[in-house]
Amino acid sequence: MFLDATQWTDRIFIGGTWRPGSGGGIEVVEPATGGSLGRIGAADSEDVARAAESAAAAQREWAARPHPERAAVLRRAARLWGEHADEISWWNVREVGAVPGMAGFALHVAEQECHEAAALPGRPYGELLPSEEPRLSMATRVPAGVVGVIAPFNVPIILAIRSVAPALALGNAVILKPDPRTAVTGGAVLARVFEEAGLPPGVLQVLPGGAEAGAALVTHPLVRVISFTGSTEAGRKVGELAGRHLKRAHLELGGNSALIVLDDADLDAAVNLAAWGSFFHQGQICMTTGRHLVHRRLYDEFVERLAAKAGKLPVGDPATAEVALGPVIDAGQRDRIHAIVEESTRQGATLAAGGGFEGLFYSPTVLAEVTPRTPAFAREIFGPVAPVARFGDADEAAELAMASEYGLSLGIVTRDAMKGLALARRIPTGIVHINDQTVNDEANSPFGGVGASGTGSRFGGAAANVEAFTETRWITMRGQAPTYPF
Known part of the structure; x- marks a missing residue:
């Protein structure tokens, strides 16, 4: 042994x-x-x-x-x-x-x-x-x-x-x-x-x-x-x-990384990336996608599809069952996650999926109608929660992405990779992924953030x-x- x-x-x-x-x-x-x-x-x-x-x-x-x-x-x-x-x-x-x-x-x-x-x-x-x-x-x-x-x-x-x-x-x-x-x-x-x-x-x-x-x-x-x-x-x-x-x-x-879904994005790909970015490892990763910024043309369908996916993800003991999400680390962390979700809904966010827990197993959660004033937008949640906000154009997307003290990772989904890169240059972060979600790590690549990250x-x-x-x-x-x- x-x-x-x-x-x-x-x-x-x-x-x-x-x-x-x-x-x-x-x-x-x-x-x-x-x-x-x-x-x-x-x-x-x-x-x-x-x-x-x-x-x-x-x-x-x-x-x-x-x-x-x-x-x-x-x-x-x-x-x-x-x-x-x-x-x-x-x-x-x-x-x-x-x-x-x-x-x-x-x-x-x-x-x-x-x-x-x-x-x-x-x-x-x-x-x-x-x-x-x-x-x-x-x-x-x-x-x-x-x-x-x-x-x-x-x-x-x-x-x-x-x-x-x-x-x-x-x-x-x-x-x-x-x-x-x-x-x-x-x-x-x-x-x-x-x-x-x-x-x-x-x-x-x-x-x-x-x-x-x-x-x-x-x-x-x-x-x-x-x-x-x-x-x-x-x-x-x-x-x-x-x-x-x-x-x-x-x-x-810490981080509160943004995934920006531009108006030309493949919606199926965007939802897949979004679910992985927010729910992988119960959201307990510094690079977790903490804010989903979606163009208004795609917003409603994005929320609907992400909520449907979240509702189907199995949650349970990873040692005894084939699950997508295991437990969060302890009761203190669980209670902190839930407090942010509840405070956000009291302040106007809509619970599109999840929002509950059993023991230390927190359900994959989607919050719609989120704004920069919503607690789930402003704070690092460190749990399986996907807050979704809408934007109208690239300028607004950049402003929303920068409306955070954190600057760790950034994902941008678009059919025009050069347009995505041009947008990324306007947003200060230590890591950028064009047409990928925010959680990536390779041993030979530099890793780190700016600002509060x-x-x-x-x-x-x-x-x-x-x-x-x-x-x-x-x-x-x-x-x-x-x-x-x-």
């Missing part, structure tokens, strides 16, 4: 070993049933301090290893995601509430992230610079040191590995703090993968925990870079705290990863020392 729960029961991963956490233990709850899947350890600030010291000591030796050795560890890690896919997927479905297709996608991305990261150690790591002095001048990239990664509950494998893999490949040590609600899938699984891949002890530490552990990670002086994925509210606090301690924080935050493309692609997890150092060399006036 690759994943032996007895290893991490009431334990955290420090210095290459599982040991009791000072914060006690965390119950691993299956959201679909409310049953217990086991327990994992919880870290506090003392554990973070121990982990930081262990990571700093291990990082120096790891960074000094020949680049083919680091690359080989990442390649072995990539293979392990595939070799143990069934076992890892079981945890992903049960602990996260992901449908099997989503679990499989997460494993595919994790494998690709490791393959992409394996290419980083062999890349050129600097450049020669002209100098007005008789010397060799160069700029080199060096590992940042210890990188703190704080990952959320919704897609825990992807949102951890996309920082962990490149940071390790570039010679850093990593302290990973997964969300306590998905600490096995987002933490223990990564510890096992890299342990089996031959990563030296101490280079990766896994510390499940809450706000205390997160704050300690951000403020510890040995942790030089923070890679945070989560809500905009939490990201503002992380960024502020990191700024006070003069360290970089890469923030991938974060600090730009900090993940994906060699350039973004090198920028995120290294420092630039200026080095000069002379054949003999110069003579100065005094």
